Amino acid sequence: xxxxxxxxxxxxxxxxxxxxxxxxxxxxxxxxxxxxxxxxxxxxxxxxxxxxxxxxxxxxxxxxxxxxxxxxxxxxxxxxxxxxxxxxxxxxxxxxxxxxxxxxxxxxxxxxxxxxxxxxxxxxxxxxxxxxxxxxxxxxxxxxxxxxxxxxxxxxxxxxxxxxxxxxxxxxxxxxxxxxxxxxxxxxxxxxxxxxxxxxxxxxxxxxxxxxxxxxxxxxxxxxxxxxxxxxxxxxxxxxxxxxxxxxxxxxxxxxxxxxxxxxxxxxxxxxxxxxxxxxxxxxxxxxxxxxxxxxxxxxxxxxxxxxxxxxxxxxxxxxxxxxxxxxxxxxxxxx
Numbered sequence: 001x002x003x004x005x006x007x008x009x010x011x012x013x014x015x016x017x018x019x020x021x022x023x024x025x026x027x028x029x030x031x032x033x034x035x036x037x038x039x040x041x042x043x044x045x046x047x048x049x050x051x052x053x054x055x056x057x058x059x060x061x062x063x064x065x066x067x068x069x070x071x072x073x074x075x076x077x078x079x080x081x082x083x084x085x086x087x088x089x090x091x092x093x094x095x096x097x098x099x100x101x102x103x104x105x106x107x108x109x110x111x112x113x114x115x116x117x118x119x120x121x122x123x124x125x126x127x128x129x130x131x132x133x134x135x136x137x138x139x140x141x142x143x144x145x146x147x148x149x150x151x152x153x154x155x156x157x158x159x160x161x162x163x164x165x166x167x168x169x170x171x172x173x174x175x176x177x178x179x180x181x182x183x184x185x186x187x188x189x190x191x192x193x194x195x196x197x198x199x200x201x202x203x204x205x206x207x208x209x210x211x212x213x214x215x216x217x218x219x220x221x222x223x224x225x226x227x228x229x230x231x232x233x234x235x236x237x238x239x240x241x242x243x244x245x246x247x248x249x250x251x252x253x254x255x256x257x258x259x260x261x262x263x264x265x266x267x268x269x270x271x272x273x274x275x276x277x278x279x280x281x282x283x284x285x286x287x288x289x290x291x292x293x294x295x296x297x298x299x300x301x302x303x304x305x306x307x308x309x310x311x312x313x314x315x316x317x318x319x320x321x322x323x324x325x326x327x328x329x330x331x332x333x334x335x336x
Contacts, residue, residue, distance in 0.1 A: 001023070001025045001026070001065045001066065001202075001206060001253075002025065002026045002028075002063070002064045002065050002066075003025050003027045003028070003034070003064060003066055003067075003068065003191070003202075003205070004027075004028045004029075004062070004064040004066070004067045004068070004085070004089060005017050005020075005027065005028070005029050005030070005031065005041075005067075005068045006030050006031075006032055006048075006067065006068065006069040006070070006071065006081060007029075007030075007069070007070045007071070007234040008027075008029035008030070008036075008037055008038075008041065009029065009031050009034070009035035009036065010032055010035060010036050010151075010160065010162055010305060010311070010313075011156070011160045011162050011163075012070050012095055012156060012163060012194055012197065012198070013029075013031075013068070013070045014038060015158070015159075015160060015176040015195050015198040016068050016198040016201055016202070017029060017037065017038045018043050018198070018200075019195065019199055019202055020022040021038060021041065022038045023202065023301075024040075025202075026042065026044075027040070027041045027042065027046060027061060028042045028060075028064065029042065029043050029044070030043075030044045030045075030046060030056070030057050031043070031044075031045065031046075032045065032046070032047050033045045040105065040325055044056045044057055044060055048071070048077040048081065048277065049073070049077060049241050051075070051203065053092040054080060054081065054084055057081070059312050060189055060328075062088070062280070063088045063089065063327070064085075064088065064089045064134070064156075065069060065089070065091070065205065066088070066089060066090055066091040066093060066205035067081075067085055067089045067091070067092050067093065068093045068095065068201060068205075069081065069092065069093065069094050069095065069135070069139070069198055070095040071094075072128065072131060072132065072135075073125045073131055073133055074124045074130055074131065074134075074136065075119070075120065075121050075122065075123050075133075075135045075138050076122045076123060076124065076132025076138070078094065078121070078134070078135040078142075079080070079121045079122050079138035080140035081139065081141065081142075081271055082138055082139055082141065082142025082143055082173055083142050083299075085210065086142050086143060086191060089143075089281065091143070091147050091148070091149065091150070091205055091208065091210075091280045092121055092124070092139045092142060092143040092147065093147045093148075093149040093151060093204060093205055094135055094136055094138075094139040094148065094149070094150055094151065094199055095153060095155055095197075095201070096132045096133075096135060096136050096150050096151055096152045096153070096212075097128070097129075097132045097152060097154075098152050098153065098154045098214060098216070098274075098277055099114070099128055099132055100115050100116055100119075100132050100133040100152060100299055101113045101114065101115060101273070102114040102116050103116075103129075103267075103269070103273070104118070104269035104272065104273055105272065105276075105277075106272065107272040107275050107276040108276060108277075108278050109133065109272075109276070109277055109278060110277075110278040110280075110281070111152070111211070111213065111214060112215065113214040113240060113283060115133055115289055116129045116130055116133050118130055119131075119133035119134040119136075119137060120137070120207065121131050121134055121135075121137040121138035121141050122134075122135050122138070124222050135214075135269060136150045136211070137147070145210060145211065146210050147210065148210060148211075149201075149205070149210055149211065149213070149214040150152075150205050150211065150213070151200075151204075151208055151213055151214065151215050152212055152213060152215060153192060153199060153215045154190055154192065154212050154214070154215070154216035154274065154275075154277060155189075155190065155191035155192070155216065155262065155274060155275075156191065156192055156194050157191050157192070157194065157262075157297055157299065158193040158195055158256065158295050158298065158310075159192035159194065159195070159298055159299050159301075159302035160194060160302065160303045161299065161310065162310065162311040162312060162313045162316075162319065163312075163316050163319070164261065164312055164315060164316070164318060164319040165261035165262055165319055166231075166259055166261070166262070166285075166295075166296070166299050166311065167263070167299065167303055167310035168226065168319050168320040169227075169231045169261060170231050170234070170235055170296070170299065170300050170303055171303075171308065171310075172239070172320070172321075173228075173231045173232045173234075173235040173239040174235040174236065174238070174239075174279075174308070175238075176236075176238030176239050176240075176331050177239065178240050179228075179232075179239045179240060179241050179245075179326075180196040180242060180244055180260070180321065180326045180329055181224070181228050181241040181242055181254075182224060182241045182244060182246065182249055182260050182263040182265075183224070183243045183244055183245050183246060183269065184224070184243075184245075184246075184266065185223065185224060185225035185243050186223050186224075186225060187223055187224045187225075187263075187271075187275075188216075188219050188220035188222075188223055188275060189220075189221070189222045189224060189262065189264055189275050190216040190217050190218070190219055190222060190274070190275040190276070190277060190279075191216060191217055191221075191222065191262070192215055192217055192223065192287075192289065193289065193290055193294075195290075196287065196288060196290060197215055197291050199284060199288070200282065200285075200288075201286050201287075203286045204285065204286075207285075209252075209271060209285060211259070211280055213282045213285065214277045214278065214279050214281065214306060214329045215241065215279070215282050216277055216279050216281055216282075217289040218279055218289070218298045219275065219276060219277075219279075220233075221289055221292070222228045222292040224262075224263060226292050226293075227262065227296070228241060229241065230292055230293045230296040230297070231296055231300075234293075234296050234297050234300045235300060236245075237333050240300060240328055243331065244330075246266065247330060248329065248332075249265075249329070250328070252328070252329045252332075254321065254325065254329070256268075256270065256272070257270065258317055258323055259319070259321045259322075259325075261319040261320070261321065294298070313318075
């Protein structure tokens with residue numbers, strides 16, 4: 001297979017490139033040159049946001065079996081690229097998001113749930129949900145419904161993470177001492193290891209799949225308990241998890257998802273949206289999810305190799321809880 005990855009040097013894109021190279025595929029990476037592409041990939045440089053930014057891709061003349069695009073900003077960048085590559089690539093795989101569903105999505109929502117309104121394939125940057133939906137529309141506009149795959153990912157964890165969710169928990173556990181662990185311990189989570197996402201994407205390209213897919217683990221593949229306990233173990237066991245009721249956390253003004261990454265309180269619209277999707281279509285199409293312990297251990301190994309400091313995207317909110325706030329809540333009373 002000949003694969004073109006738009007981006008391909010960070011997190012999801014990098015995982016796709018490495019997985020494709022491991023399969024022996026011929027991989028071309030089109031990126032801005034801010035980071036090195038994985039060894040073995042052919043490189044083209046360009047900035048999709050700049051005038052003439054697609055020149056290198058246009059003049060290259062290459063052809064590919066599939067294109068993978070992880071773009072998250074103005075949909076018109078997807079539109080321009082898809083139009084350029086139509087006739088030069090067999091399939092357009094756009095890595096979208098479950099954020100494209102109209103808020104609040106119902107618990108157990110599938111790919112046929114209502115979508116956000118107001119998105120346009122030729123639009124400039126607006127908000128994340130409409131940008132991702134606009135990217136979907138641009139991919140379908142350029143390649144047609146039969147030759148485009150819309151990968152609606154949820155929470156993505158694993159090595160190369162540059163958003164600061166799992167790396168924050170690992171760093172916090174490594175610091176040791178009492179840790180504010182948001183309850184309930186058995187709260188079911190949904191996420192996908194970036195490498196499992198990458199393998200599914202390549203399989204979809206090989207098999208000629210099309211249409212939208214919710215790409216997250218089955219509900220309850222992990223729980224808050226199994227995730228945080230794995231983090232505590234792999235970092236040396238110096239952390240003492242103090243399970244705390246959701247009401248106590250919310251009363252302290254702690255923001256779910258941001259200050260305590262991954263966690264959102266049970267029974268909320270946010271939990272249904274982030275950890276309640278129906279993924280039966282993706283499972284039937286070959287999605288396989290590795291154990292949470294493996295995701296945590298491999299992410300910790302990667303983080304240690306970087307000296308304990310993970311990369312951070314500048315366009316995303318920095319995650320994590322202030323140590324003083326954590327200490328104050330822990331000192332206030334017993335947890336659950």
